[in-house]
Amino acid sequence: MVNTEKLFNKGFISVTLINFLVYFVYYLLMVIIAVVAQDKLGATLSQAGLASGIYVIGTLIARLYIGKKLEVMGRKQVLRIGIVLYLVTTIMYLYMPSLIVLYVIRLLNGFFYGMVSTATNAIVTAYIPLERRGEGINYYGLSTSLAAAIGPFLGMLLLHTTSINFIVIMASVMLIVTTIGCFTIKVNNMHLTTEQRLSANSWQISTFIDTKVMFIAGIAFLMGLAYSSVLSFLASYVVTINLVSISSLFFVVYALVITITRPIAGRIFDQYGENSVMYPSYIFLAIGLLVLSMTTSSWSLLLSGALIGLGYGTFMSNGQAVALHLEKDISRIGVALSTYFVGLDLGIGVGPYLLGALRRFVDFKQMYTMVAVLPIICAVLYRLFYKGLPKKQHN
Structure with missing residues (x-):
């Protein structure tokens, strides 16, 4: 190679x-x-x-x-x-x-x-x-x-x-x-x-799904589900809070924050281990969604975009890095990565339908407050069940 x-x-x-x-x-x-x-x-x-x-x-x-x-x-x-x-x-x-x-x-x-x-x-x-x-x-x-x-x-x-x-x-x-x-x-x-x-060439389930990566793919599903609330409903939400004029800058701020912080997060990952970036990603996404649920001004809307960028943006790449580290067999890298991205894509794909159904019973602010719980659940699950990578892999 x-x-x-x-x-x-x-x-x-x-x-x-x-x-x-x-x-x-x-x-x-x-x-x-x-x-x-x-x-x-x-x-x-x-x-x-x-x-x-x-x-x-x-x-x-x-x-x-x-x-x-x-x-x-x-x-x-x-x-x-x-x-x-x-x-x-x-x-x-x-x-x-x-x-x-x-x-x-x-x-x-x-x-x-x-x-x-x-x-x-x-x-x-x-x-x-x-x-x-x-x-x-x-x-x-x-x-x-x-x-x-x-x-x-x-x-x-x-x-x-x-x-x-x-x-x-x-x-x-x-x-x-x-x-x-x-x-x-x-x-x-x-x-x-x-x-x-x-x-x-076999048709066993293990040839399609990498079990070593299943846990982080499951976390990716929940994080994708949370982020789908932004992709699917932000345009409608800003109409209800009269912030349409500034809303176009939301994803610009999101992208700028990711551009600045991703290389830094990568160095932290390599030097101090995955937990040093994974836990902050859960926390930032949860706070970002909470800020979004309480947004009444332009600055708070853009602040939520920055926090969500720090949260979901950081998780997306570093979750992929974790998946790569978990699979030692280089011949199964393709399976490991596809397993991870299937989890992420599924969360973003089914999120609009699930949250759309929830939206019939709650307003947007309540929906974003409830969705903010998902990253916290991810942090708890990660703490309870994730075993971590061997220390030598971080050096």
Whole structure:
């Protein structure tokens, strides 16, 4: 496997840029697709919601299956096949005559997005020195965070100033550049033993889910569930508290805080161990959601964005670093990472439905107060059941 003592090597930078563009296109289209379904195809609110949600289903299927088959199929082949088909299914948005066609395109697009992101998450580990893994994963995670901030902002801006076809063409051009990058970057495949290959080709549950990572994936599910309340209901909540004008800056503050703190959190992870960043992530997210529930002014809304960034943003990358440390068998890194991200994606995916049902019985402020309990539950579970990593792994 490729490895180097220098963190910011050519391979690390290249994979991180590829990951940014892949996620950027995902967020760019995610934020506008429901609007397009309603305006262009006459979809109801629930049908438009399905157009957004079915993408996550495709992603989850890819994470489970590709995570299992990644090393058998080869990291290089998965990356290249995935990016080509991600490009093709993105171009297909130019032809959306009906909701059924849109659903099919979204499902396939989600699958190939999941295929590429599963590959890049594994590939980047080969370019990060083991003793700087926490720091490296946090820098790599910045590509996702920046895409999550810039993609939705640009998507909404372009939707009101251009057309869906222009946005799709722009996304396709970006993916063409990404495809060229995927075919030029050096990617080494794993050399599997016969036993490892037979294990990966079996259909036992352990070949899809890494039991060593199940606990941190379960914590990720609860943290994703808590964060989904922000993604799904913030736009509606700010209307009720008359803060629509400032709300666009919420995710800008969120992204800025993550950009500044993630590299620091990575160094703390490597030097002092995972608990030094995991516990603060639970606390900050809980406080951020509580502040959000009591928000009545612009400054408190932005403060909640900063705290939620410190909480969820810190957890997301460092939880991934924990998952990597927990799986010692390098041939199962793909399975370990897919298990972790399945937990995270499931939380974000089912959150809107569960919290939407809860919303019928409580108002937004009460909902955010109740959701703030989830990170506290995570901290308690983590304290009771997480055994920790061997001390030597932190040095």
